[in-house]
Amino acid sequence: xxxxxxxxxxxxxxxxxxxxxxxxxxxxxxxxxxxxxxxxxxxxxxxxxxxxxxxxxxxxxxxxxxxxxxxxxxxxxxxxxxxxxxxxxxxxxxxxxxxxxxxxxxxxxxxxxxxxxxxxxxxxxxxxxxxxxxxxxxxxxxxxxxxxxxxxxxxxxxxxxxxxxxxxxxxxxxxxxxxxxxxxxxxxxxxxxxxxxxxxxxxxxxxxxxxxxxxxxxxxxxxxxxxxxxxxxxxxxxxxxxxxxxxxxxxxxxxxxxxxxxxxxxxxxxxxxxxxxxxxxxxxxxxxxxxxxxxxxxxxxxxxxxxxxxxxxxxxxxxxxxxxxxxxxxxxxxxxxxxxxxxxxxxxxxxxxxxxxxxxxxxxxxxxxxxxxxxxxxxxxxxxxxxxxxxxxxxxxxxxxxxxxxxxxxxxxxxxxxxxxxxxxxxxxxxxxxxxxxxxxxxxxxxxxxxxxxxxxxxxxxxxxxxxxxx
Amino acid sequence: xxxxxxxxxxxxxxxxxxxxxxxxxxxxxxxxxxxxxxxxxxxxxxxxxxxxxxxxxxxxxxxxxxxxxxxxxxxxxxxxxxxxxxxxxxxxxxxxxxxxxxxxxxxxxxxxxxxxxxxxxxxxxxxxxxxxxxxxxxxxxxxxxxxxxxxxxxxxxxxxxxxxxxxxxxxxxxxxxxxxxxxxxxxxxxxxxxxxxxxxxxxxxxxxxxxxxxxxxxxxxxxxxxxxxxxxxxxxxxxxxxxxxxxxxxxxxx
Ligand SMILES: Nc1ncnc2c1ncn2[C@@H]1O[C@H](COP(=O)(O)OP(=O)(O)O)[C@@H](O)[C@H]1O
Ligand SMILES: [Mg+2]
Numbered sequence: 197x198x199x200x201x202x203x204x205x206x207x208x209x210x211x212x213x214x215x216x217x218x219x220x221x222x223x224x225x226x227x228x229x230x231x232x233x234x235x236x237x238x239x240x241x242x243x244x245x246x247x248x249x250x251x252x253x254x255x256x257x258x259x260x261x262x263x264x265x266x267x268x269x270x271x272x273x274x275x276x277x278x279x280x281x282x283x284x285x286x287x288x289x290x291x292x293x294x295x296x297x298x299x300x301x302x303x304x305x306x307x308x309x310x311x312x313x314x315x316x317x318x319x320x321x322x323x324x325x326x327x328x329x330x331x332x333x334x335x336x337x338x339x340x341x342x343x344x345x346x347x348x349x350x351x352x353x354x355x356x357x358x359x360x361x362x363x364x365x366x367x368x369x370x371x372x373x374x375x376x377x378x379x380x381x382x383x384x385x386x387x388x389x390x391x392x393x394x395x396x397x398x399x400x401x402x403x404x405x406x407x408x409x410x411x412x413x414x415x416x417x418x419x420x421x422x423x424x425x426x427x428x429x430x431x432x433x434x435x436x437x438x439x440x441x442x443x444x445x446x447x448x449x450x451x452x453x454x455x456x457x458x459x460x461x462x463x464x465x466x467x468x469x470x471x472x473x474x475x476x477x478x479x480x481x482x483x484x485x486x487x488x489x490x491x492x493x494x495x496x497x498x499x500x501x502x503x504x505x506x507x508x509x510x511x512x513x514x515x516x517x518x519x520x521x522x523x524x525x526x527x528x529x530x531x532x533x534x535x536x537x538x539x540x541x542x543x544x545x546x547x548x549x550x551x552x553x554x555x556x557x558x559x560x561x562x563x564x565x566x567x568x569x570x571x572x573x574x575x576x577x578x579x580x581x582x583x584x585x586x587x588x589x590x591x592x593x594x595x596x597x598x599x600x601x602x603x604x605x606x607x608x609x610x611x612x613x614x615x616x617x618x619x620x621x622x623x624x625x626x627x628x629x630x631x632x633x634x635x636x637x638x639x640x641x642x643x644x645x646x647x648x649x650x651x652x653x654x655x656x657x658x659x660x661x662x663x664x665x666x667x
Numbered sequence: 668x669x670x671x672x673x674x675x676x677x678x679x680x681x682x683x684x685x686x687x688x689x690x691x692x693x694x695x696x697x698x699x700x701x702x703x704x705x706x707x708x709x710x711x712x713x714x715x716x717x718x719x720x721x722x723x724x725x726x727x728x729x730x731x732x733x734x735x736x737x738x739x740x741x742x743x744x745x746x747x748x749x750x751x752x753x754x755x756x757x758x759x760x761x762x763x764x765x766x767x768x769x770x771x772x773x774x775x776x777x778x779x780x781x782x783x784x785x786x787x788x789x790x791x792x793x794x795x796x797x798x799x800x801x802x803x804x805x806x807x808x809x810x811x812x813x814x815x816x817x818x819x820x821x822x823x824x825x826x827x828x829x830x831x832x833x834x835x836x837x838x839x840x841x842x843x844x845x846x847x848x849x850x851x852x853x854x855x856x857x858x859x860x861x862x863x864x865x866x867x868x869x870x871x872x873x874x875x876x877x878x879x880x881x882x883x884x885x886x887x888x889x890x891x892x893x894x895x896x897x898x899x900x901x902x903x904x905x906x907x908x909x910x911x912x913x914x915x916x917x918x919x920x921x
Contacts, residue, residue, distance in 0.1 A: 610760070614721070619757040621741040622717050622750075623767070623825065624774035630742075633770055637761030637808065 213434030222287030254379030351387025385415030406435035450478035482508030503532030523552030550586035632662035677726035703886035750831035815842030852877030
């Protein structure tokens with residue numbers, strides 16, 4: 197049958213992320229994880245004492261926590277923490293101008309098209325190369341409104357009064373083993389503050405690039421949007437394809453104060469050797485709105501469940517996610533909605549596609565305690581299976597108590613049939629084009645809700661992935 | 668020579684042979700009709716010619732303008748000008764007719780050449796008017812929730828857009844009321860030209876009142892048992908398939 201052709205390893209050689217230039221690193225924490233490594237990072241970054249202490253405590257927490265292999269994936273056992281390099285940087289400060297970024301790094305971002313996108317439609321950009329931000333800048337007009345957009349290191353040094361108040365508050369160190377790991381060795385990521393009432397028109401973007409082999413990237417992002425303010429943040433990630441495992445373990449904390457709106461968009465296109473274990477959560481105050489748009493393409497294993505804690509009355513949380521599990525890959529993704537006030541609403545729409553031996557797992561958590569009134573949740577999970585060997589599982593875990601609260605849950609599993617592919621081929625499409633059109637059709641109604649630039653990029657990535665999968 | 672040539676074709680699905688030594692030649696400019704009872708193998712023939720991968724050709728050949736189609740994938744056959752209007756067209760959830768047809772048209776453009784959007788839509792709307800199709804139709808997902816009539820009209824719309832040289836229409840009349848049948852027939856007739864060969868597959872004679880064939884073939888159990896002109900269809904309608912079955916031992920060929 198047409199759709200049963202042996203899927204070769206979904207190969208993203210053809211995607212624009214798979215290339216790698218040699219770079220000289222001035223700072224290298226070496227291989228393995230210990231107090232020494234954590235202290236090395238603190239020294240290099242000239243951390244204030246409280247941060248050094250925070251890191252060392254986090255390392256203890258990390259070491260004391262078991263791997264979540266019992267409920268997630270045995271594949272986690274393949275991560276050898278002693279073989280990973282935890283900090284790599286050139287040791288030059290973050291530049292405000294692309295001209296000042298060292299040539300060997302700049303060409304990577306140019307090839308990824310970042311400076312061009314910045315000119316076209318972004319209000320600000322931060323570019324991280326392995327452990328540190330090499331470039332960060334916002335448009336003058338945005339800066340003049342009081343918007344802060346810098347790397348986390350700069351954020352904690354220059355804006356401690358805001359940074360310290362919220363850092364580690366939405367996601368405590370001990371939330372899970374990987375949030376603890378990140379807390380011990382974090383470097384890079386964005387710090388954003390938007391003052392009351394300021395609505396940032398164009399998106400701010402961060403681009404995370406892993407360039408080195410056997411490396412772990414641990415960026416830490418903290419976004420605080422003050423009362424009535426609005427921001428859209430987009431992150432893109434790529435890495436070249438190495439034969440050994442690479443670890444990406446970020447922590448992202450969002451705080452939307454009263455009436456604020458945050459839209460956080462991820463376009464992840466990791467190569468198939470990356471373990472992507474990320475904790476993302478937002479805290480929504482009264483009438484605030486937090487929306488995660490999360491797209492997971494690539495990686496060997498992704499575990500990521502963006503969440504919103506609906507702390508204030510009438511706050512609203514949303515997770516729109518798409519996961520594409522290629523041959524040999526596992527996307528274990530989902531959403532968490534913790535309702536903590538009356539009249540809070542949450543919406544989860546998850547679409548997954550499994551190709552070849554790919555596996556997509558939806559893991560959700562919706563919690564509405566008994567004493568709350570007029571809370572609503574809507575959860576939709578749709579899975580599309582491409583081959584007979586593809587797999588999907590759904591663990592929705594919805595606990596809605598109390599009488600005045602409502603919940604709606606729908607799930608579906610569909611398959612691209614051989615007849616459907618043949619029909620499309622009869623109109624002239626190649627097998628790969630037919631597959632990618634089917635997949636794009638499957639995610640279409642969701643993608644329509646995404647910003648333009650993003651949906652175009654996503655469509656292109658899906659095409660690359662699908663055409664690569666039928667070889 | 669512009670012709671679709673089916674020579675002593677044998678097709679098996681699994682272990683059972685469905686098409687058994689079937690020969691037929693359709694030249695451009697001609698309309699041939701194949702009539703036959705349910706299960707006689709009409710759809711199997713159509714899909715085997717189009718390259719459905721489950722259907723195993725165990726003997727004979729199919730040539731289009733002298734080129735062996737059996738060596739080509741279904742998409743290559745399509746791009747060379749073969750079109751099949753399916754008896755049961757597949758649904759493609761989330762993909763609009765406009766996007767689908769655009770991708771199909773794009774697949775025929777030379778590598779690296781983008782289809783001109785305004786030209787494409789102008790042509791699409793022209794063909795939709797021809798088939799009395801509402802504009803809003805193009806933003807619906809391909810065949811999803813379509814009525815029987817809408818599906819058939821959408822197939823003919825696709826044919827009109829893709830401008831094949833040889834088209835096989837598999838029971839394009841089934842499930843249509845008389846008004847819809849007339850519209851579809853009108854659409855097909857307006858596409859008739861010296862550059863198009865058509866093979867109309869039907870169970871009933873009714874369609875052939877509107878699409879007048881040059882040749883009629885009767886198919887029983889995977890073989891053509893009788894061929895003639897349009898009068899054969901009327902005769903068949905009158906006497907029923909049993910009459911053919913009774914005479915199946917002595918096939919009459921043109
Ligand atoms: N996918 C299939 N698997 C097994 N048998 C099939 C399949 N498709 C068709 N057949 C068989 O082939 C024969 C011819 O079917 P078909 O070509 O659909 O006939 P028609 O179109 O003339 O009604 C029937 O006996 C049918 O049961
Ligand atoms: Mg049939």
